[in-house]
Amino acid sequence: MNINTNLKEENTYDAIVVGSGISGGWAAKELTEKGLKVLMLERGMNIEHIKDYESAMKAPWEFERAGKLTEEQKRTHPVQTRDYPYNEATEKWWVNDLECPYTEDKRFDWYRGFHVGGKSLMWGRQSYRFSDHNFEDNAKDGHGNDWPIRYKDITKWYDYVEKYAGISGQAENWPLLPDGKFLPPMDLNCVEKSVKERLEKHYNKTRILTIGRTANLTVPHKGRGSCQYRNLCSRGCPFGAYFSTQSSTLPAAMATNRLTVRPYSIVNHIIYDKDTKKAKGVLVIDAETNETMEFYAKIVFVNASTLGSTFLLLNSTSEAHPNGMGNASGQLGHNLMDHHFRCGAEGTAEGFEDKYTYGRRANGIYIPRYQNVGNDKRDYLRGFGYQGGASRGSWHKEVAELAFGENFKATMSLPADSWSMGLGGFGEMLPYYENKVYIDHSKKDKWGQPVLAIDCEYKENEAKMREDMMNDAAEMLEASGIKNVRTYDNDCYPGMAIHEMGTARMGNDPKDSVLNKWNQLHEVSNVFVTDGACMPSVACQNPSLTFMALTARACDYAVKELKKGNI
């Protein structure tokens, strides 16, 4: 008994944060800074800032496996190899699919990273606010449930996280893309500047082009170095120049001396106490030893990634919650969304032969949504934004067919004759109840846990939107003087944008939502979910900044409630 009592004391914290990615890192920072003793549980390995970014400074020819991924890596990563991100320089970030399988009722590309920092080390860093259009769309067109908050509820939290994380960008006063607290913007290049000017003039400023708003520092910020323009962010930044758990939130949380990080800790379920009707802690499987252990806390923040968090709730069953924790509404696992992309247009820009770039900017341009607002009406709901940019490659149109030899080499060693410019759409996907995940007990992962099954598809609204994503891009490029414009649609499956969201949506009504307006389970007051799972809709903007703001807001609320004795 004594041993157990001691163990229980030793394993008891004020708060447990499940996950160490973008939102988990924020939860750890906010809760520790507000005085709580916090345990952060991460299912994968530890990654120490800078020291563990082994490939960060390597030249292209310095990689060991001259060639490609090994046959063994391709065998163990059948999902991660479906698209570009998994390669030798970044291989440690991506999961071994065989160890953590899932069931695809329909194709869903699930990209995952199990390590301290989670996808904060691998993300695309584009950081955009949602606007009231986004918070109101569900209520207006009747798809999905109404968001329980509006822009005014989250404005100061956007301010707060932007100021700390460091987001560079240009204020534009565009209603669908509210301005933030920006560091100086990165520069548009000469072609992008020309396209911006011509495009905004042609459309009389009913469409705008701005530099991407990105979590890359353009000036030193809070002890972190500024971007060195290497465009190698995906390897981890040795200058700490982009926001990650390691570069930003973790050091702040560690500085409080109130944070304990435990890697290799798979949270299997949240332990429910039927007497208090609250969570009393979590059951952890040690990923290395398979040993199980319990940890206890007054509050639990679930930040295990959209589908990781929902899996955890679905797997936390009890007499009071037979279908998963907080699932009385039956909405848990439903309304899975992602953005849809990989279509747009590109062409060549003439007249800039005397210009070139210096440095490699890990950022592009952004054209915020302009569809289905004001006089712009489409035959589908919601809309899309564009990301893209201009560059001068090495393509030479005068090179003879299959040329070789001295002159050929001389030409190929020079930049291309002309610049090219492309626009790729990022479209909103509607919430559909039937796009869902559930637990598949017929399979087990490496640790004996059941797996997630995913049943999700894009539908007609998305298909119609893709037509415009191509055609509008071509029209805008042509209006901007771009030549040889061609459209493309490289096909897209849910999961590919790695912006999966929904499945534990927020809402005012406990009958049709899982979380309340504070990201708190309607039914279990000391459990909060503040990652992508909470989203009632996805807008068309990159979402991570919104997860950060919602997390900081929920932490503030949780600690206040805790102090009032309400939790």
Next chain:
Amino acid sequence: MNRREALKSVAFLMGSAISATTMGVLFESFTLPEKEKNQVSFSATDEEILAEFADIILPTTASSPGAKAAGLGAFIPMIIRDCYPAKMQEIFASGLKAMQYQCSKEFNKDFLSMSITERQKLVTSLQEEAIAADKAPSFFLIARDLTILGYYSSEIGCTQAREYLPVPGRYDGSATYTPGQKAWATN
């Protein structure tokens, strides 16, 4: 970025300089079926021939050493064996043999004994054949593609033929381009 990734980005920059065959192989992340792996092998002499062949495609010039110095003799067979499907491996290997046969028939000597001018003449005939065949997969086509890709992702290609800038420190998107200025090695 591994070599394959480096090749992809170089290939992307090259645009139409690289054949559709090679683009397809490099941009597909397929796994070769067991039975298709390493259908062909290459001897030390093959590697020497490939190095000399590559040096005809991208020779040493005043500005920089050529493909042979950049290690293409070993690089080409490695990529063929690791990345190319069996059928293409066969096309490549039989094409290499056919080229050697052509050397003895038309020049009455083996490839390695031929002068640079003779090799250029030979490669020109292979080039004409490839154009006539509408760029169907062939030894010439694949060897040329891999020479270009391997060279511009090698240290010599990146730092001497082109300019490699590991830590630019700033971004200027309207920098003046001086005629003759080399292309950046990475993007």
